[in-house]
Amino acid sequence: MRLRERDRSAAPAALNAIEDRSPRGREVAEALLAELSPAALGREAPAHLVGITGPPGAGKSTLLSAIVALWRERRRTVAVLAVDPSSKRSGGSLLADRAVIEHDPRDDGILIRSTAAGARLGGLAAPTREAADLLAVAFDVVVVETVGVGQSETDVEEVCDTVAVVVQPASGDVLQFLKAGIMEVPDVLVVTKADLGDAARHAERDLRAALGALGSAHVPVVAVSSVPPPTGIEELADALDEHRERTDLVERRPRSRRLSALREFVAEHGEGGLRGLGGRREAEAFLGGRDPDESVSALREALEGLEAKA
Amino acid sequence: MRTYAGHSTARESNELYRRNLAKGQTGLSIAFDLPTQTGYDPDHELSRGEVGKVGVSIAHKGDMHALLDGIPLDEMNTSMTINATAAWLLALYLTVAEENGLERSSLQGTTQNDIIKEFLSRGTYAFPPEPSMRLIADTIAFTVEEVPQWNPINICSYHLQEAGATPVQEIAYSISTAIAVLDRVRERVSRESFPRVFGRISFFVNAGIRFIEEHAKLRAMAELWEELGRERYGVDDDRYLRFRYGVQVNSLGLTEAQPENNIIRIVLEALAVTLGRSARARALQLPAWNEALGLPRPWDQQWSLRIQQILAYETDLLEYPDIFEGSKVMDALAAELASGAREEMAAVAERGGAVDAVPYMKTKMVESHRERVRRIESGELKVVGQNVFTEAEPSPLQEGEDGGIMRVNEAVERSAVEAVARWRSARDGQAVTDALTDLERAAADPDANLMPPTLAAAKARATTGEWAEALRAIFGDYRGPTGVGDAAAAPSDDSLGALRERVERVSDGLGRRVKILVGKPGLDGHSNGAEQIAVRARDAGMDVVYEGIRLTPARIARTAVDEGVHVVGLSILSGSHAELIPAVLNELEQAGADVPVVVGGIIPAADQDALLQAGVSRVYTPQDFEVSRIMGDIVDLVAEHHGVAVASA
Numbered sequence: 001m002r003l004r005e006r007d008r009s010a011a012p013a014a015l016n017a018i019e020d021r022s023p024r025g026r027e028v029a030e031a032l033l034a035e036l037s038p039a040a041l042g043r044e045a046p047a048h049l050v051g052i053t054g055p056p057g058a059g060k061s062t063l064l065s066a067i068v069a070l071w072r073e074r075r076r077t078v079a080v081l082a083v084d085p086s087s088k089r090s091g092g093s094l095l096a097d098r099a100v101i102e103h104d105p106r107d108d109g110i111l112i113r114s115t116a117a118g119a120r121l122g123g124l125a126a127p128t129r130e131a132a133d134l135l136a137v138a139f140d141v142v143v144v145e146t147v148g149v150g151q152s153e154t155d156v157e158e159v160c161d162t163v164a165v166v167v168q169p170a171s172g173d174v175l176q177f178l179k180a181g182i183m184e185v186p187d188v189l190v191v192t193k194a195d196l197g198d199a200a201r202h203a204e205r206d207l208r209a210a211l212g213a214l215g216s217a218h219v220p221v222v223a224v225s226s227v228p229p230p231t232g233i234e235e236l237a238d239a240l241d242e243h244r245e246r247t248d249l250v251e252r253r254p255r256s257r258r259l260s261a262l263r264e265f266v267a268e269h270g271e272g273g274l275r276g277l278g279g280r281r282e283a284e285a286f287l288g289g290r291d292p293d294e295s296v297s298a299l300r301e302a303l304e305g306l307e308a309k310a
Numbered sequence: 311m312r313t314y315a316g317h318s319t320a321r322e323s324n325e326l327y328r329r330n331l332a333k334g335q336t337g338l339s340i341a342f343d344l345p346t347q348t349g350y351d352p353d354h355e356l357s358r359g360e361v362g363k364v365g366v367s368i369a370h371k372g373d374m375h376a377l378l379d380g381i382p383l384d385e386m387n388t389s390m391t392i393n394a395t396a397a398w399l400l401a402l403y404l405t406v407a408e409e410n411g412l413e414r415s416s417l418q419g420t421t422q423n424d425i426i427k428e429f430l431s432r433g434t435y436a437f438p439p440e441p442s443m444r445l446i447a448d449t450i451a452f453t454v455e456e457v458p459q460w461n462p463i464n465i466c467s468y469h470l471q472e473a474g475a476t477p478v479q480e481i482a483y484s485i486s487t488a489i490a491v492l493d494r495v496r497e498r499v500s501r502e503s504f505p506r507v508f509g510r511i512s513f514f515v516n517a518g519i520r521f522i523e524e525h526a527k528l529r530a531m532a533e534l535w536e537e538l539g540r541e542r543y544g545v546d547d548d549r550y551l552r553f554r555y556g557v558q559v560n561s562l563g564l565t566e567a568q569p570e571n572n573i574i575r576i577v578l579e580a581l582a583v584t585l586g587r588s589a590r591a592r593a594l595q596l597p598a599w600n601e602a603l604g605l606p607r608p609w610d611q612q613w614s615l616r617i618q619q620i621l622a623y624e625t626d627l628l629e630y631p632d633i634f635e636g637s638k639v640m641d642a643l644a645a646e647l648a649s650g651a652r653e654e655m656a657a658v659a660e661r662g663g664a665v666d667a668v669p670y671m672k673t674k675m676v677e678s679h680r681e682r683v684r685r686i687e688s689g690e691l692k693v694v695g696q697n698v699f700t701e702a703e704p705s706p707l708q709e710g711e712d713g714g715i716m717r718v719n720e721a722v723e724r725s726a727v728e729a730v731a732r733w734r735s736a737r738d739g740q741a742v743t744d745a746l747t748d749l750e751r752a753a754a755d756p757d758a759n760l761m762p763p764t765l766a767a768a769k770a771r772a773t774t775g776e777w778a779e780a781l782r783a784i785f786g787d788y789r790g791p792t793g794v795g796d797a798a799a800a801p802s803d804d805s806l807g808a809l810r811e812r813v814e815r816v817s818d819g820l821g822r823r824v825k826i827l828v829g830k831p832g833l834d835g836h837s838n839g840a841e842q843i844a845v846r847a848r849d850a851g852m853d854v855v856y857e858g859i860r861l862t863p864a865r866i867a868r869t870a871v872d873e874g875v876h877v878v879g880l881s882i883l884s885g886s887h888a889e890l891i892p893a894v895l896n897e898l899e900q901a902g903a904d905v906p907v908v909v910g911g912i913i914p915a916a917d918q919d920a921l922l923q924a925g926v927s928r929v930y931t932p933q934d935f936e937v938s939r940i941m942g943d944i945v946d947l948v949a950e951h952h953g954v955a956v957a958s959a
Binding site: 011012013015016019020021022024025091092093094095096098099100102105106111112113114116227228 | 438784785786787789792794810813814818820821822823844845847848849850851852853854855856857858862864865867868869871872873874
């Protein structure tokens with residue numbers, strides 16, 4: 001299996017397989033995921049899974065362009081999954097985000113893949129989660145980029161080790177959402193457009209104050225500017241690394257898989273299906289008793305088996 | 311009176327100018343090739359296939375000397391269609407004049423120098439928006455003192471209409487651009503000079519086929535311009551408040567089908583800007599009848615020059631005062647456009663002015679253009695020869711051996727690549743390095759004016775690519791907004807409904823949604839066509855990957871593979887398809903991508919077969935105006951190529 005040997009040229013075809021929703025395609029995808037699961041690998045996939053999210057126009061793509069360049073300088077291979085909101089009416093989507101990420105097309109250490117968010121309500125579409133898991137085997141850093149505020153960071157958290165929320169100065173929504181408790185406290189906060197000077201400093205100060213009030217003063221707030229010469233990018237990369245070092249992966253990843261399995265089960269079978277399992281708490285307890293290395297689909301199937309028995 | 315000209319080498323263009331001057335042309339209008347316009351030397355990777363194509367290649371002052379050889383610059387009015395690199399080309403022009411013993415104050419002419427419309431429509435930008443605006447402000451602040459008869463900027467509404475803007479949008483976005491420029495120049499010149507700066511701003515306007523409305527548009531612009539001068543900038547001298555503009559009439563409405571009809575369209579469009587004296591153009595430039603087919607030949611340009619001469623010398627057009635004075639219809643129409651434009655200008659101002667509102671304006675224009683394309687497809691908008699009265703005799707104008715268009719000798723690029731290498735090795739390298747270091751230092755200091763170090767670099771024999779590279783090192787590179795991501799979804803109609811069903815069926819067969827990469831290889835920045843295809847493909851239910859303009863073949867291939875697309879659509883209008891398309895095919899093959907490639911653009915009939923033989927699956931030209939039909943064709947191609955059997959419903 002070339003991906004296990006970290007051969008990135010196998011990644012695009014594997015991603016195509018993941019996206020294939022036909023019954024035969026699903027079989028291939030499931031087999032692929034099983035081969036790359038922690039159970040098969042004997043350990044968690046090595047990549048640092050980083051979620052980058054924030055409101056539209058906050059400067060996420062420009063920021064990504066700068067930090068991807070830095071990671072490449074630091075000799076880390078990077079895969080970016082850019083999740084675009086798709087057009088509801090037709091089901092089609094315009095995936096234009098990757099345009100902003102400057103990269104050398106001959107550099108094999110980087111892969112950018114755009115995916116449509118799809119019609120799914122709440123949470124990332126299953127193919128995005130599966131794609132991230134798969135890329136995590138072959139790359140050093142896997143970024144999941146999503147648009148939104150309030151829900152998107154929770155969605156990304158389910159898939160990623162570290163979640164960074166990107167805020168631009170003078171847009172108060174993230175601050176309000178934090179204060180009101182609508183939004184969970186992310187692992188890192190990023191204030192873009194630091195070149196704006198005072199406005200950026202105010203935003204940074206307000207965020208720190210809000211974090212302090214929420215008892216999360218330890219969460220780093222990093223101010224960055226993508227206007228040349230870019231500033232703050234190294235600090236951000238370091239802050240992401242530090243968070244990863246503090247994180248107990250052996251605890252976080254299995255928990256994420258259990259959450260994903262449960263959410264996907266509910267998306268498929270509805271709240272009624274959940275009641276059939278004896279309610280959410282019962283289901284969580286059941287999952288908690290399973291082998292921590294089990295993949296999301298194995299866990300989901302286990303839930304389905306439980307439902308059938310009930 | 312002049313025609314927009316220039317191609318291949320400086321020497322050949324020089325001969326062309328001399329011939330045109332002998333035929334009665336009264337000025338020069340220099341067309342530069344895309345590498346010169348975007349700040350790359352002929353031997354840069356992105357220049358491949360583009361050198362000497364849509365204009366002349368000028369890589370250094372030696373080229374500029376050759377281009378202007380034997381032409382009395384102090385008697386010329388020279389218009390240079392140059393924007394991102396305007397400061398540099400102006401410096402080369404001034405250097406040549408100086409080395410020929412002329413005073414700067416004797417020089418007359420115009421640098422286009424309007425970057426906003428490059429972000430919105432034409433795509434030949436080189437630096438991010440703010441540093442680009444600074445370069446403009448610097449050239450204005452410099453010329454108003456040093457080259458007082460020079461028009462340092464020509465704000466272009468022309469290209470906005472070409473990209474689909476309505477008359478109201480054309481007025482509002484161009485005047486908003488003027489505000490963005492004037493606000494910045496105000497900080498760089500003295501209070502006393504400012505009214506003169508206002509008076510030196512001129513416009514480059516489009517005139518379309520609805521020529522009554524177009525005339526009203528110009529009256530509305532004149533009114534808004536005076537209002538702006540008095541109210542926002544406190545200018546009260548009438549001389550400086552006059553709305554000064556030149557015109558190139560519409561190319562967008564020129565058709566590939568029955569192209570001889572275009573000459574009639576051009577005449578009517580010329581009337582829009584000449585009929586009424588109080589809104590008459592200062593300079594008129596007419597396109598050639600065969601622009602939608604390929605590059606015009608000298609004979610084609612001569613025909614356009616003759617139109618102007620007949621209007622000026624045979625008709626009585628110039629003998630009367632304003633013939634619309636007191637016309638209720640004209641006044642009402644102008645007032646309506648002006649009021650619509652005021653509203654739209656307010657929308658731009660709300661978004662922080664023209665620079666910050668580029669994404670907003672771009673999205674609005676993509677939507678307007680889509681509406682225009684839809685109306686042509688549905689037949690609501692009638693275009694003779696294209697969607698009505700399509701039965702026609704073959705045109706004898708296209709029967710010549712050249713197919714009725716100009717061809718640039720393929721050897722031009724190779725010799726330009728060699729020539730620039732020779733130039734670099736024959737000069738004092740240290741002097742160039744020093745000049746470029748000074749330039750970088752000035753670029754990093756926001757208070758410095760960039761014109762003096764730019765002139766010094768020109769004299770020291772730096773090249774176009776070196777000048778731009780030095781500035782890119784400080785200002786950064788830039789990729790403009792595409793405007794497609796935010797374009798609202800199309801209203802559903804029957805043809806789209808049927809198309810969506812087809813896309814769904816093929817997607818089901820493939821197992822995942824049909825995914826298309828829309829790419830623009832090379833330096834050509836005319837992205838309307840690509841944008842319309844991208845938006846329509848999305849509306850039809852496909853996943854569309856669009857990365858904007860200026861992509862290398864390697865990047866296109868890489869994106870196609872990494873994104874796992876089912877088909878690649880390439881758009882090229884600069885005439886470089888013969889080099890670039892095979893280069894993309896080759897990269898795709900090397901990358902192991904098994905995807906069909908379709909090509910759209912201005913592709914002469916003779917080249918279509920060659921592309922098909924090289925491995926392209928379909929070629930679309932302006933004649934294929936029904937975007938939905940192209941989409942259906944592409945979906946079928948995807949189904950066929952990837953072995954999906956689609957039973958018709």
